[in-house]
Amino acid sequence: MQAFAQLLESGRAGPCRPFPRAQVSAEQWTTLAEHLAAGDLVLMGLWGDAGAVHMALLDEASGRLAVATCASVGGAFPSVARHHPPAARLERTVRDLYGLVPEGAPDDRPWLDHGRWGVRHPLGANLPAEPEGDAYPFLAAEGEGLHQIPVGPVHAGIIEPGHFRFSCYGETVVRLEARLGYVHKGIEGLMAGADVAQAARLAGRQSGDSTVAYALAFCRAVEAARGVSVPARAHALRGVMAELERLANHLGDIGAICNDAAFALMLAHCGVLREKVLRVCARAFGHRLMMDGVIPGGVAGDLAREGVSSIRVLVSEVRAAFPALVELYDNTASLQDRTVGTGFTRPDYVRQFGAGGFVGRASGRPFDARRVLAYPPYDRLPFEVVVRTEGDVNARVWVRIREVEESLGLIVRLLDTLPAGPVATEVPPGPGEGLAVVEGFRGDVLAFVALEADGRVRRAHLRDPSWFQWPLLETAIEGNIVADFPLCNKSFNCSYSGVDL
Amino acid sequence: MDLMAHILVQGTQMLLVLALAPLLTGLVRKAKARLQRRRGASVLQPYRDLVRLLRKEVVLAQNASWLFRVVPYLVFAATWVAAALVPTFATGLIFSWTADLIAITALIGSARFFLALAGMDVGTSFGGLGSSREVMISSLAEPAMIMIVFALALVAHSTQLSTIASVMLAGVGLRVSLALALVALLMVAVAENGRIPVDNPSTHLELTMVHEAMVLEYSGRHLALIELAAQLKLLLFLSLVACVFVPWGLAPVGAGVPGMALGLVSYGGKLAVGALLVAVFETSIAKMRVFRVPDFLGAALMLGLLGTLLLFVSGIL
Numbered sequence: 001m002q003a004f005a006q007l008l009e010s011g012r013a014g015p016c017r018p019f020p021r022a023q024v025s026a027e028q029w030t031t032l033a034e035h036l037a038a039g040d041l042v043l044m045g046l047w048g049d050a051g052a053v054h055m056a057l058l059d060e061a062s063g064r065l066a067v068a069t070c071a072s073v074g075g076a077f078p079s080v081a082r083h084h085p086p087a088a089r090l091e092r093t094v095r096d097l098y099g100l101v102p103e104g105a106p107d108d109r110p111w112l113d114h115g116r117w118g119v120r121h122p123l124g125a126n127l128p129a130e131p132e133g134d135a136y137p138f139l140a141a142e143g144e145g146l147h148q149i150p151v152g153p154v155h156a157g158i159i160e161p162g163h164f165r166f167s168c169y170g171e172t173v174v175r176l177e178a179r180l181g182y183v184h185k186g187i188e189g190l191m192a193g194a195d196v197a198q199a200a201r202l203a204g205r206q207s208g209d210s211t212v213a214y215a216l217a218f219c220r221a222v223e224a225a226r227g228v229s230v231p232a233r234a235h236a237l238r239g240v241m242a243e244l245e246r247l248a249n250h251l252g253d254i255g256a257i258c259n260d261a262a263f264a265l266m267l268a269h270c271g272v273l274r275e276k277v278l279r280v281c282a283r284a285f286g287h288r289l290m291m292d293g294v295i296p297g298g299v300a301g302d303l304a305r306e307g308v309s310s311i312r313v314l315v316s317e318v319r320a321a322f323p324a325l326v327e328l329y330d331n332t333a334s335l336q337d338r339t340v341g342t343g344f345t346r347p348d349y350v351r352q353f354g355a356g357g358f359v360g361r362a363s364g365r366p367f368d369a370r371r372v373l374a375y376p377p378y379d380r381l382p383f384e385v386v387v388r389t390e391g392d393v394n395a396r397v398w399v400r401i402r403e404v405e406e407s408l409g410l411i412v413r414l415l416d417t418l419p420a421g422p423v424a425t426e427v428p429p430g431p432g433e434g435l436a437v438v439e440g441f442r443g444d445v446l447a448f449v450a451l452e453a454d455g456r457v458r459r460a461h462l463r464d465p466s467w468f469q470w471p472l473l474e475t476a477i478e479g480n481i482v483a484d485f486p487l488c489n490k491s492f493n494c495s496y497s498g499v500d501l
Numbered sequence: 502m503d504l505m506a507h508i509l510v511q512g513t514q515m516l517l518v519l520a521l522a523p524l525l526t527g528l529v530r531k532a533k534a535r536l537q538r539r540r541g542a543s544v545l546q547p548y549r550d551l552v553r554l555l556r557k558e559v560v561l562a563q564n565a566s567w568l569f570r571v572v573p574y575l576v577f578a579a580t581w582v583a584a585a586l587v588p589t590f591a592t593g594l595i596f597s598w599t600a601d602l603i604a605i606t607a608l609i610g611s612a613r614f615f616l617a618l619a620g621m622d623v624g625t626s627f628g629g630l631g632s633s634r635e636v637m638i639s640s641l642a643e644p645a646m647i648m649i650v651f652a653l654a655l656v657a658h659s660t661q662l663s664t665i666a667s668v669m670l671a672g673v674g675l676r677v678s679l680a681l682a683l684v685a686l687l688m689v690a691v692a693e694n695g696r697i698p699v700d701n702p703s704t705h706l707e708l709t710m711v712h713e714a715m716v717l718e719y720s721g722r723h724l725a726l727i728e729l730a731a732q733l734k735l736l737l738f739l740s741l742v743a744c745v746f747v748p749w750g751l752a753p754v755g756a757g758v759p760g761m762a763l764g765l766v767s768y769g770g771k772l773a774v775g776a777l778l779v780a781v782f783e784t785s786i787a788k789m790r791v792f793r794v795p796d797f798l799g800a801a802l803m804l805g806l807l808g809t810l811l812l813f814v815s816g817i818l
Binding site: 147148149150151155156157158171258260261262263264265267268269272332334335337338481482483484485486 | 533536537538539626627630697698701703704705706707708709717784785786787788789790791792793
C-alpha cells in the first residue's frame with residue numbers, strides 16, 4: 001500500500017480537488033493494479049484523456065480516494081484488467097473512444113464501438129471508420145447439448161436496448177454475456193468545449209432516471225475545481241431532491257420486480273406511490289424528474305412554502321401506504337418463492353468489483369458514498385446504511401424497502417432544518433480540476449471535470465455505478481434458469497444509458 | 502323438434518361460443534385491471550384487437566414452411582369444435598353424442614401439438630423455448646385430465662358430457678371424489694390456458710413466456726386466429742367446469758324456447774362469475790418458477806387419481 005500512500009502524498013500538490021491526483025510511472029501504475037487485485041484498493045473508475053489514462057482508487061478502510069494518471073507511451077498504457085478484471089470494460093471503452101491500447105489486456109474486443117459510428121476513436125485521433133461487419137465474437141461456452149439464446153437489443157417490452165447472449169443447458173444458464181453500447185450518445189464529446197452550465201445539463205441526461213445524482217456529481221466536481229462553496233440552503237435542497245429521486249426510483253423498482261414475477265398488484269400500488277412522488281416533484285421543483293434542478297453553484301430554483309408542505313404531505317401519504325405493501329410483499333408466499341434464493345451475487349465478487357448501491361449492500365458490502373465519502377448535507381445527518389448479506393433478489397428488494405424508509409426520514413429532517421438564505425452562488429469561470437462522488441439510487445456516481453482557463457470543460461467523465469454491476473449480473477444468473485433472468489435483471493436494474501455514454 | 506330446429510340450436514351453440522370467447526377474455530382483463538386499481542380497457546377490446554389483426558398484413562419469416570401457415574387454421578378449427586361440443590346452455594343437442602370428454606381432450610391435444618411444431622418451425626430460439634416448455638407442461642396436464650375424465654366417468658357411467666351433466670343435475674350428492682376431480686380440473690385448466698401461476702398471458706418478458714413465446718413469430722390474421730383459439734380455450738374450460746360441477750339451469754333434452762332462454766341466462770351468469778374468480782385468483786398470486794409447474798400438475802394428477810381410486814374402493818364417496 002506504499003504506492004497508494006505515495007500517490008496521496010504526491011497528489012496533494014496536484015491540480016485535482018478535493019481528492020488528490022498525481023502522475024505515476026508505468027511501474028507504479030502496475031503496482032496499484034496489483035493492489036486492486038489483492039483487494040487492498042477498490043477501483044472507482046478508469047477513463048481516458050488526451051495522451052493519458054486516469055484511474056480512481058479508493059481505500060475503503062480509511063475512506064481516502066485518489067486518482068492516478070499514467071501517460072500513454074506510443075498510444076499504449078499498461079493494462080489494469082490484466083491484474084484486475086473489473087477494469088476490462090472500462091479499458092475497452094478507453095480504447096474505443098481514445099484509441100489508447102491497454103497493453104496485455106485479456107480482452108481486446110471493442111465495447112461501445114459497434115463499427116457504426118462512421119469514425120473510430122472519436123475523442124482521440126478521430127479516424128474515419130473502417131468498413132467492418134457487426135460480427136462480435138461472444139465468449140464461448142462449449143459442451144454437448146448447449147444452445148444459445150440471443151435476446152435483444154429490441155425487446156418485447158419498453159426497456160432500454162441491450163443484447164444478452166445466453167448459453168444454456170436446457171433451461172439452466174451456463175453463461176450470460178451482455179453487449180451494450182446501443183444508446184451511445186457521445187456525451188463526453190459533447191461536454192468537451194461546452195460551458196459548465198451546458199455541461200451540467202448534459203450530465204443530467206447521461207442516465208435520465210438518475211438525473212439529480214448525475215447533475216449533483218458534476219456540479220460538485222465543478223464547484224470543487226473552482227473552489228466555490230455552495231450556500232447551506234442549496235445543500236439542503238440538493239439533499240431533498242436526491243432523496244426524492246431515490247424514493248421514486250426505489251418505489252418503481254419494488255413494484256417492477258414483483259411484476260416480473262407476474263404479481264401485478266404490487267406494481268399497481270407502487271406505481272401509484274411513485275406517481276405521487278413525481279407529481280410532488282413537479283409541483284415543488286418544476287419538473288417530474290427534477291431535471292436541470294441542480295446547477296453549478298447551487299440549485300435552479302428555491303423551494304416555496306407550498307412546495308415544503310406538499311412534500312410533507314407526500315411523506316405522510318407514503319408512510320401511511322407503504323407498510324401495507326411491505327406486508328403484502330412479505331406475506332405473499334408465491335412471490336417469496338420466486339425472490340428468495342434467486343440470483344445470488346457472491347460477496348467476494350461484490351468486493352472485487354466494488355459494486356455499490358443495493359447490489360453491493362444486499363451482498364454485505366456496506367459502501368454508501370453518503371457515509372464513506374460523506375458530503376453535505378449528509379455529513380451532518382444521521383441515517384442507517386442498510387446492509388443485507390443474503391445477496392439474492394429478496395435481499396435487493398429489502399435493501400430498497402429499508403432505504404425508502406430512510407429516505408423518508410432524511411427528507412423530513414432536511415425540511416425541518418432547512419436553512420434560510422440564497423440557493424445559488426456564482427461560479428466564476430476559470431481553470432481547475434475536480435472530482436466528486438455522489439450516491440445515486442443505483443449506487444455511487446463518480447464525476448471528473450477538468451476546466452480550461454476560460455472556464456469551458458476540457459474533459460468531463462461521469463462513471464455510472466452500473467459499470468461494476470453489469471458484470472455481476474452475469475455471475476448472478478449462472479446456474480439459475482432462463483425464466484428467472486428478468487427477475488434478476490430487474491433486481492439489479494442497471495443503467496444502459498449510463499454506461500453507453 | 503324437427504331436424505331444422507336441432508341444427509338451428511346446434512348452430513346457435515357454435516356461434517355463441519365464438520361470439521362470447523373474446524368477451525370472456527375482456528371481462529377477465531377488466532376485472533384484473535379493476536382489482537389493480539386501474540380503469541382497464543373496455544370489455545370489448547379483444548374484439549377490436551381481433552378486427553385490427555385481421556386487417557393487418559401477415560409478416561412471414563423467410564424460412565417459414567407451409568406448416569407455419571396452416572397451423573393457425575388447424576388450431577382454431579380444433580379448438581372451436583372442442584369448445585362447441587361442451588354443453589353450454591342446453592344438453593341433448595344434435596351433436597351431443599360426439600361431446601365426449603376424451604374427444605375434447607384429444608382435440609385440444611392436437612391443437613397444441615401443431616402449435617408446438619409451428620413454434621419450432623421458424624427456428625428462432627424463443628419459439629423452441631416456448632414449445633419445449635409447452636410440451637413439458639402438457640405432458641403432465643394431459644394425464645391429469647384423463648384421470649379427471651375417469652373419475653367423472655365412474656360416477657356417470659359415461660364420458661359423454663350431456664350424460665354427465667344430466668347425472669349431475671339429477672343429484673349425486675356431495676362426493677369427496679368429485680371434489681378432488683374439481684380441484685384437479687381447475688389446476689389443469691390453469692395450466693392449459695397458460696394463466697398465472699403457470700404462465701402469464703400479459704407478460705412482455707420474452708424469457709418467461711410459454712404460450713406467447715410459441716406464437717411470437719405470428720402476425721396478422723394468423724395471430725388473430727391463434728388469439729381467438731386461446732380465448733375459446735378459456736371459454737371451453739370454464740364451460741366444462743360449469744357444465745359438470747354447476748349444471749343447474751342447463752336446458753334439458755327436449756326443452757322448449759323458455760328452457761333454452763333460462764339456460765342462456767344461467768350460462769352467462771356462470772361465465773361472469775368464473776371470469777371474476779379467475780381475475781381474483783390471478784391477482785392474488787405470483788407466477789411460479791418454471792420447474793415448479795411439474796409439482797403443480799403432479800398434484801393435479803394425484804388428485805385425479807385419488808378421486809378415481811376412491812370411486813373404485815367405495816361407490817358412494
